[in-house]
Amino acid sequence: MEHAPTTAYEGAEVIRAGGPFVIRGTETKRDFGCPMVREGQTISTKNLSGIVEWSPEDLVAVVRAGTLISELQDELATRNQCLPLPPSSNGIERLTAGLTGTVGGLVSANLPTRWDSATSGVRYWVLGMTIVRADGAIAKCGSKAVKNVAGYDAQKLFIGAWGTLGLITEVILRVKAITANPDPPIRCEWDGSAPLMVCRTPLSEGTVFAAGVPNSVLGTQTGTIWAPAPKTIAPPERGWAIFAGHGRHNFGGFGPNEDLMIKVKDQLDPDCKLNPGRMGIF
Secondary structure (H helix, E strand, C coil), X not given: CEECCCCHHHHHXXXXXXXXXXXXXXXXXXXXXXXXXXXXXXXXXCCCCCEEEEECCCCEEEEECCCEXXXXXXXXXXXXXXXXXXXXXXXXXXXXXXXXXXXXXXXXXXXXXXXXXXXXXHHHHEEEEEEXXXXXXXXXXXXXXXXXXXXXXXXXXXXXXXXXXXXXXXXXXXXXXXXXXXXXXXXXXXXXXXXXXXEECCHHHHXXXXXXXXXXXXXXXXXXXXXXXXXXXXCCCCCEEEEECCHHHCCCCCCCCHHHHHHHHHHHCCCCCECCCCCCCC
16 A cells, blocks of 8 residues: 655654555665565655755755655756756766655665765755654754754754655755866766675775775775675675665674664664665664
């Protein structure tokens, strides 16, 4: 059964009434992450779309989570502004934030953009958001103020959480003025049929790590590497790695943050109602 709420309040009613739920936008990130351990009802964000508010003078836009990135970019371009994402002109953009998909997917996946060294990445662009929690409560965090000194930015918990902590319904974004591409173009073809990995290492180690991975493509500005995944998955000693095409082994929490991630999940979704299994460790 698919639910397609039009407001955060409708989403809250759906979540309070049952579960588990699979949260979906346009499914452009389905090759990443782990498959669900429980395929429940679907919550589609397709009706949670549109720009709520945009202040070109302040470079801030309030956007609903189901808004297509391409549509947002077209509207921002009318005032010479944008989200600083590389154009989706070749296969490598399928492995990054890219232009495809929705705002909610962009934030939930938090994939690298290739321009992170110049634009700081998705995590930096999000100033606030509205979330429906697993208990049906609606929470707002952050604000339209670019510099917020009100305490911990709780919205950062949901960036890169792959929908496992809450249903994102609205996002406050910091946008940029359109400028020249900050990085030389990288071309890489990937048809989605073979296992793949994206990893990031410290800049000083990126060249060495990439040299040991056949057919890899290295973004020298950020230390991000795109490459066919080896049969034996071994993430770099430092940094992070995301795999596609390995099912349950795509990625999970590893390293010192795993315990903290589990504690946050236990607080926000103790019954694993939202995207169960998507993060591997929960």
